[in-house]
Amino acid sequence: MHSDIAVIGAGPYGLSVAAQLAQRGADARTFGPPMATWRERMPADMLLKSDPFASSLTAGVPGWTLGEYSARVGAPYGDREPRVPLARFCDYGLAFRDELVPDLDERMVTLLTPTSDGYELVLEDGERQTARRVVVAVGITHFAHTPAVLAGLSDRVSHSGDHRTFDRFAGARVAVVGAGSSAVEVTAALVDAGAQSALLARRGSIPFWAAPDPDAQRPSWAERLRNPSTGLGPGWRNKLCEDAPDVFRALPPELRLRIVRNHLGPVSPWWLRETVMAGAEVRTGVTLHGARRGEASIALELSGPDGEHEWREFDHVICATGYQASLDRIPFLDQRLARGLARVGEMPELNRHFESSAPGLFFVGAAAAGSFGPLLRFVVGTEFAAPRVASGLARHASRRRELVAA
Template identity: 40%
Template sequence: MIEPVAVIGAGPFGLSTAAHLRGRGIPVRVFGDPMVSWRDHMPAGMILKSTPAASSIDAPQPGHTLADYCDAAGVRRLVTDEDLISVETFIAYGEWFQQKLLPDLERVRVVSVDRRTGGGFELKLDSGELFAARAVVVATGLSGLAHLPVELAGAAVDGPSATGPVSHSSQHHDLTRFAGKELIVVGAGQSALETAALAAEAGAQVQVVSRGRSRVAFGAPPWSQPRLRPESPFGRAWSLWALSYYPHPYRYFPAQVRHYLVRRVLGPLGAWWLRDRFQDKVRVEEVESVLGADAPDGAPVLTVRTHAGATRQLAADHVIAATGYRVDIAAMDFLGHELRTRLAVSRGAPKLGAGYVSSVPGLYFTGLPAAASYGPVMRFVCGTEFASGRLSKHLAAAHG
């Protein structure tokens, strides 16, 4: 029997990669809970920051874009930069894509991946099944990579929790639980600002605490983008255009530059349409740093240093850390110990070569874990357009 390729993950990147591999006639088994990050780890009522042109999951054959889904589902076609996409629509699109192209997806977890001595890999599923794969694609996205800054840990001794004093934004779906409560949201990115706006609309008193150079700001609406600069999925700018369409040389940049760009390009900035929902409804506290956090009597208190150098305390009923995600191979505990020690990494992220292959032949990474090698576009759904065809072509040539 021909050994399949295992694709671990059923978010946009896993679904797109698996569709491309299947399009090349390669036998594939796909594992994961389709679109779970969007369904359970982002707020209900969220609007995507990306535009319709940048929100399609790439497929090898036509007929699977977001606009195609709208036509098939009989909902309003989302096409222009002013058409806003609700998270509910995007989840339905991802599920439709999966049902059409990968109807045999397996809703189980991969609990371990180990190398076999003769080549290939052995995987164990949480159903108890053991099986052999000729190659493995890791597309586990945001899972397990939520980042809580150490200065907030003092108020989260048992780890961040939705019911404790401090949580991570990924631990919330229904923000109506904060109605009537005082809430602090730490962060200045879209996730922080939209979480704050949604909680305020649900009846919470919300304060956003932004740190350092990350000031609260909003992007320009599509009609006031500079016309003389090239269009990219993220707005009009030469830098965004190059990073979106030409990420090939990215992995040759010095490590410091690569990691900096992944963090800062398309970094903290609210979407243009969020400004009116945010201003006058959410208080903003721009501080130099959060020095520490405590939870006397179970309620969190942040100690902050202001830009003027003073020390202040901020109290609330709950703190949400909208502080993003950090790639760390050590957190991918389903990868066997021997595999993890053999992987070449750079600041916790796998170092990838041409075609998204890691230093272990046959082991590929796509999506967020590939951003340190292929740039910030890998943090977004539109990165599937660059990644999935190239990854599957490389895999087909090496293991097809």
């Protein structure tokens, strides 16, 4: 089977691109289980950390913002509060799929290789399909980062993205390594499950957002000017990231990487503070030096701010150590193809249409953050990426049809 465009991935970015392509009448096929990362690799009881107004997929037609969907199903919604439960966000994504990407092929792509006239896709059942152009819209699952000192320690070590529920850890001694929101989410879920949890953070503190003041008045125009609201959070740095991704792309690669690495650092939801700080052992300023696996446990060599080393035994270690986008971690990319791509760090260098140095191969989502900035790591980034990619692809297809007809 042949199509003009293939979209690999059916999370917020893949579904948004596919919906935009459908509105433009493009010959496109989309592959992958819908909302898989959100449905399978995040704590089941989680609340979205992004503001509700910044948590919509980008449809290209009216009626499909998160707010409009919530009103349709009778769910409470506010642009900022209340926070959106993960389950409702997943239901929203599935409804979006049903209405706007009804022909989604839920099979996984296992290999993508270049051909003389585009690309060949091998699906999980062995079927082969071809497309002239491909949009890679994978989520963060492939990019899970585990510290080298904990790599290869089998079933005693896992990543936060490996867990949706935590009941199996009831009564167990579990160390959570990390200081960001994933570490706090996992620790809170472990506390609720009855685990003996320890949060081990290299940072000197665990930062939390301030709880909203229900009696606070709307900020004055001067306050809004000093601290503008954006889909990434308040402040001018966030506004620049949201409003000027093309300017970001013009910056030197080293500066881009530094901004992506350091902007929007680890901050956790205020509503989890009491659960974590009261229910878990929280240690900050901790350095992890080594690990060894025992017959029924794992021991970690730790040092604190005083420099003293100690060994602590746990039944399991969960690495809430984030995600690092890398071409080398996308398992279906042909190795020669991946090695030949121009890069910024480990991410693909993209032109203004999100096209890589391999003609006809596009990347959106976290893999595009090295070119367009932190905006592409968040759902709100679909508002910029999906229309641009889809309009560029549709225009190219239209010109091709005109040439063929002539």
